[in-house]
Amino acid sequence: MSILTGSSILITGGTGSLGKALIAELLASGDVRRLVIFSRDELKQLEVRRMFNDDSRLRFFIGDIRDKDRLRRALHGIDYVIHAAALKQVDTAEYNPSEYVATNVEGSQNVIDASIDSGVKRVVALSTDKASSPINLYGATKLVADRLFISSNHYAAGYDTRFSVVRYGNVMGSRGSIVPAWRALAARGESLPITDKRMTRFWITLQQAVQFVLDALDNMTGGELYVPRIPSVRITDLAEAVAPGAAMHEIGIRPGEKLHEEMIAPDDSRRTLLLGSRYLVMPHIGGWGYETPSDGIPVEDGFAYHSNTNDQWLSVEELRDMVQRMS
Incomplete structure (x- = not known):
């Protein structure tokens, strides 16, 4: 039986692409008693309510993670x-x-504090490949x-709350995907803009991301940073898959963009274990009773x-x- 059976779950930012996919999976499984969506946009919340036919297990809170009282x-x-x-x-x-610091850093600290204060059992935070050697x-x-x-497990050691992180790459089918834009350009016979034809990226489907998050929530003890073993794609292969034969032109890498992505840095290798289809990066210091998994293989x-030295790649046909x- 899953730990989620009969539970109440809250998703911050729950009206985004991953949030909606999580809602669909959790409602379909029949495990959850209550599913709370915490987000800022009332229109998106209305759209989600309609999408799931006002399911009685869904609750909606208008709020911003910058507001700790509202989170509590x-x-x-x-x-x-x-x-x-x-x-x-x-x-x-x-x-x-400053806006990104206020939301991504200070807002995250608010989620941590409010979760401890409210007696939440487990928190999984979503990361990104861009957080590795940023x-x-x-x-x-x-x-x-x-x-x-990860470090919040230290000062939550005397409480019930535990924290872990999942980190993965670009999500196919997410709201920020380049695929719809390329499709529209190809339909008009226009050339596809490519930042750099050498570029590679990690790639995960929306459903794979959902399952990875839920597996982490189910299996975590606190302090883990989970990274899935997922394939890479060449940006030119993706363009060819979306619009076969379409012309491509380079526009240059955008400010702050990498040519290749990284999910685990070399300096983290001494704390990294291979666990089947995922990696686990252990905490620097595990002072809350963290135990190293016995079935992990040190890298x-x-x-x-x-992404460019990965041993798994998606072909044009698979893409x-x-x-x-x-579609």
């Missing part, structure tokens, strides 16, 4: 939290750094958030998980099949 009210009676709320656009962050402000704020959640010293299933 929303977390009353909540067993588990999935923290998905964040500002995420890389280029926008460079022009609005070169942009968005990635830097997410790295700080990751460390906040080689100096190991790094980069095309995935894109068609998204």
